[in-house]
Amino acid sequence: xxxxxxxxxxSFYSDLYLFVRDFEVPEFSRQTYRGRWFEDxxxxxxxxxxxxxxxxxTGDMQLLDISAAxxxxxxxxxxxxxxxxxxxxxxxxxxxxPKNDLxxxxxxxLDFWIRFVQLDETRPLYKVFVSKTNLEYPLREFAYMWNIxxxxxxxxxxxxxxxxxxxxxxxxxxxxxxxxxxxxxxxxGCRDMGNLLIRDHSKSGMICLDTRDMxxxxxxxxxxxxxxxRHRQLSKKIVRQFFDITSVGYEETxxxxxxxxxxxxxxxxx
Numbered sequence: 001x002x003x004x005x006x007x008x009x010x011s012f013y014s015d016l017y018l019f020v021r022d023f024e025v026p027e028f029s030r031q032t033y034r035g036r037w038f039e040d041x042x043x044x045x046x047x048x049x050x051x052x053x054x055x056x057x058t059g060d061m062q063l064l065d066i067s068a069a070x071x072x073x074x075x076x077x078x079x080x081x082x083x084x085x086x087x088x089x090x091x092x093x094x095x096x097x098p099k100n101d102l103x104x105x106x107x108x109x110l111d112f113w114i115r116f117v118q119l120d121e122t123r124p125l126y127k128v129f130v131s132k133t134n135l136e137y138p139l140r141e142f143a144y145m146w147n148i149x150x151x152x153x154x155x156x157x158x159x160x161x162x163x164x165x166x167x168x169x170x171x172x173x174x175x176x177x178x179x180x181x182x183x184x185x186x187x188x189g190c191r192d193m194g195n196l197l198i199r200d201h202s203k204s205g206m207i208c209l210d211t212r213d214m215x216x217x218x219x220x221x222x223x224x225x226x227x228x229x230r231h232r233q234l235s236k237k238i239v240r241q242f243f244d245i246t247s248v249g250y251e252e253t254x255x256x257x258x259x260x261x262x263x264x265x266x267x268x269x270x
Contacts, residue, residue, distance in 0.1 A: 012082070013149070013157040014257045019045055020130060021153040025093060038093035038132060039077050046080050053081040063088070066121075069114035076108075085192070086125045088112070093132045102139055105129060106146050113193045117207055124192035134245070144189035145214055147196045154245035156253065158190045161243050164253065174253070188213065 019042075026037055039058045046052045055064060056079030063086075068074050078089035090105040109127045116125065127148045134154035135143075143150050144158070151157055164170050165179040165186070176182075196214075200206035244250060 013151065013159045014163075016045075016130070016151050017153075017157050017160060018258065020132060020151050023132060025132060034093045035091070039091045042089065042091050042130060043078055046078070051082065055079045055081050055086070063112050063116075064121075066112070066115055066119065068108070068111035069118065070111050072111065074108045074111060081123075084123055086123050087128050088125060089128045089130055091130045095133060097131050097133055097135055097139065099139055099142070102129060102142055102148065106148060109193065110197075113197060114207070117197075117199060118205055124194055126190075126192050147189060147191045147193070149190045156243040156250075156257075158186050160257065162186055162190075164243075170256075 023038065023041065025034055036058070043054065043057050047054050056062075056076055058075075058077050060076050060079070061067075061073040063076065063079055076088060077091045080087050080089070088109060090101070090108075092101055094101075105127070109125070113125060127146075128151060129143060129148050130151040132153065134152050135150060140150060140155070142148075149157060149159065162183060164174070165176065165183050168179075171177075171179045197207045197209055200208055243253065
């Protein structure tokens with residue numbers, strides 16, 4: 001399996017997280033206007049950086065001039081290419097993010113991916129959901145299961161968390177133990193679609209979904225009024241302890257990321 005951390009530069013997701021966190025929502029009367037403003041600013045963020053090739057913007061109904069397998073016309077928010085990898089974005093600037101937003105985005109990506117497989121498109125395709133509002137934990141778990149990388153203001157992105165966990169000195173400073181166990185689980189939550197829906201090269205056009213290798217494996221356990229997958233608790237605990245906005249270690253971790261990336265609260269280089 002591809003090393004998730006090496007699939008992009010260390011600052012890619014961290015920079016985007018800081019951009020979303022510091023984004024000031026304009027006082028538009030209609031939510032539609034706020035959403036479009038957010039999308040435009042996200043596009044401008046990537047378009048202003050020569051490292052990224054913007055291949056699709058808000059309103060496009062195809063990916064790389066390729067229609068979805070079903071024939072339905074799906075509107076996309078942003079598609080970028082970076083180091084021969086594709087990143088498809090969905091951007092939301094709402095008070096609350098309903099589960100249908102994630103469900104539709106996931107299905108939309110699957111519809112395009114099936115066509116990619118049929119056309120032998122080999123570039124990895126990553127799904128990135130950007131939200132100005134923090135998501136509830138059940139939605140986060142759905143995203144991990146289907147390898148949707150979340151960018152939200154109150155939780156560091158999983159690739160950024162992995163970057164910390166791969167750094168032994170940082171783990172010792174934060175008193176994070178058994179990092180390898182967390183890495184093994186969390187890496188399964190942000191793979192590209194080709195590592196989730198694997199091509200069967202012995203049969204042209206065949207893809208396989210191995211549910212044994214998804215971050216949903218395990219028996220259900222009931223605790224009070226909450227039902228969760230037992231083996232997820234290990235990584236949910238470390239996320240809440242160090243990388244969620246409510247955790248004690250969160251501000252220190254973010255400060256170190258800001259120092260690394262040269263990013264200020266205003267979103268400009270130091």
